[in-house]
Amino acid sequence: MTETEAFEHPFAKYLRAAMMPHIWCSGCGNGIILNAFVHALDEMQMDLNKLVVVSGIGCIGRAAGYTNVDSFHTTHGRPIAFATGVKLAKPELEVVVISGDGDLFAIGGNHFIHAARRNIGIKVICANNFNYGMTGGQVGPTTPLEALTTTTPYGNIEHPFNLVHLAAASGATYVARWTTLHVRMLAISIKKLLQREGFSFIEVVSPCPEIFGRRNKMRTGLEMMEWFRKASVIENFSDPAKAEITPERIVVGEFVDVEKPTYEKLLHDKMAQILKESED
Amino acid sequence: MPERHWRTPLDAEKAVRPKAEIHIIKDQCKGCGFCIQYCPKKVLEESDEINARGVHPPRVVDEKECIICSFCTAVCPDFAIFVKEKQCKDGC
Ligand code: SF4
Ligand code: SF4
Numbered sequence: 043m044t045e046t047e048a049f050e051h052p053f054a055k056y057l058r059a060a061m062m063p064h065i066w067c068s069g070c071g072n073g074i075i076l077n078a079f080v081h082a083l084d085e086m087q088m089d090l091n092k093l094v095v096v097s098g099i100g101c102i103g104r105a106a107g108y109t110n111v112d113s114f115h116t117t118h119g120r121p122i123a124f125a126t127g128v129k130l131a132k133p134e135l136e137v138v139v140i141s142g143d144g145d146l147f148a149i150g151g152n153h154f155i156h157a158a159r160r161n162i163g164i165k166v167i168c169a170n171n172f173n174y175g176m177t178g179g180q181v182g183p184t185t186p187l188e189a190l191t192t193t194t195p196y197g198n199i200e201h202p203f204n205l206v207h208l209a210a211a212s213g214a215t216y217v218a219r220w221t222t223l224h225v226r227m228l229a230i231s232i233k234k235l236l237q238r239e240g241f242s243f244i245e246v247v248s249p250c251p252e253i254f255g256r257r258n259k260m261r262t263g264l265e266m267m268e269w270f271r272k273a274s275v276i277e278n279f280s281d282p283a284k285a286e287i288t289p290e291r292i293v294v295g296e297f298v299d300v301e302k303p304t305y306e307k308l309l310h311d312k313m314a315q316i317l318k319e320s321e322d
Numbered sequence: 323m324p325e326r327h328w329r330t331p332l333d334a335e336k337a338v339r340p341k342a343e344i345h346i347i348k349d350q351c352k353g354c355g356f357c358i359q360y361c362p363k364k365v366l367e368e369s370d371e372i373n374a375r376g377v378h379p380p381r382v383v384d385e386k387e388c389i390i391c392s393f394c395t396a397v398c399p400d401f402a403i404f405v406k407e408k409q410c411k412d413g414c
């Protein structure tokens with residue numbers, strides 16, 4: 043075994059050294075998602091000057107500050123709105139949103155469905171940790187039925203969103219779900235996401251042992267990962283409507299992979315057409 | 323499980339198994355145990371020492387057993403472990 047300094051890590055150049063080690067709890071999945079993301083960048087030899095990372099509020103929101111590229115940490119729920127502006131102004135840039143389930147699907151829910159409907163060519167990676175971890179563990183739009191949170195001490199009675207079904211129904215051209223245990227598939231999926239033109243979405247089921255897990259009989263990251271290991275089944279291109287996450291079953295895999303013209307292309311084509319007509 | 327019939331690969335004598343060099347950035351580890359639990363070859367274990375974060379970082383049990391699958395590198399949330407192939411120019 044070799045004792046090593048942090049800057050020697052093969053992915054160190056993708057991270058802002060001054061911000062490391064990050065503040066995420068021990069056993070939190072956010073670090074695995076960041077790891078898979080920079081792994082994909084590394085394998086693709088991505089031009090970092092062409093990449094923009096945008097995130098919202100929540101624990102994973104720090105990902106924008108940790109990646110060593112042009113990035114922006116927006117106000118709550120607004121990363122997709124900000125990313126839309128960047129993509130329309132500079133369509134040649136690769137714009138990636140990394141945010142959480144609460145930010146993207148509660149306060150930011152309308153931005154998500156309409157960006158997907160319009161097929162704006164931004165890429166969204168959502169860490170689903172089943173609750174509002176950063177603010178103390180309140181119930182959120184993905185909290186499973188009967189789960190205990192600080193605001194549902196007797197068990198949650200709200201039906202959760204099935205994010206892959208929501209994304210597919212809203213018109214996303216690429217939809218996948220993995221857990222943080224599927225690190226290989228996740229990195230491959232992120233590479234695919236980055237190579238696509240249209241609105242693309244990956245949900246990553248992620249452990250939050252400190253805030254969600256410990257109220258739900260999973261005190262450590264390992265216990266949450268063991269749940270993922272036992273419950274997940276890979277079913278590529280199965281019906282996303284039937285992919286609800288339950289304690290017994292987490293369907294993972296790719297759900298949608300289609301092509302259609304992007305909003306920014308249609309917009310710029312339309313502008314060119316109007317200009318031409320006004321000249322004639 | 324069905325019984326499996328393995329045969330020895332034809333080039334088994336010529337093939338050299340690459341040697342691993344496991345790097346652990348001890349003070350960056352938060353002790354989640356993912357690398358230890360999910361290493362397919364059980365190469366790692368929890369050490370007794372306490373690092374700057376107050377947890378036990380992993381230590382290597384037997385580096386020779388490592389197959390350089392890099393699962394530990396990928397699953398570590400804290401960028402605290404990575405594996406390289408040992409450069410054996412002068413033998414090792
Ligand atoms: S509160 Fe939960 S999601 Fe936030 S850093 Fe801790 S474990 Fe991760
Ligand atoms: S590279 Fe694979 S075999 Fe080697 S220590 Fe890491 S997980 Fe274990």
Ligand code: SF4
Binds near residue numbers: 351358402
């Ligand atoms: S996965 Fe990383 S943080 Fe967790 S025990 Fe291993 S080296 Fe430490």
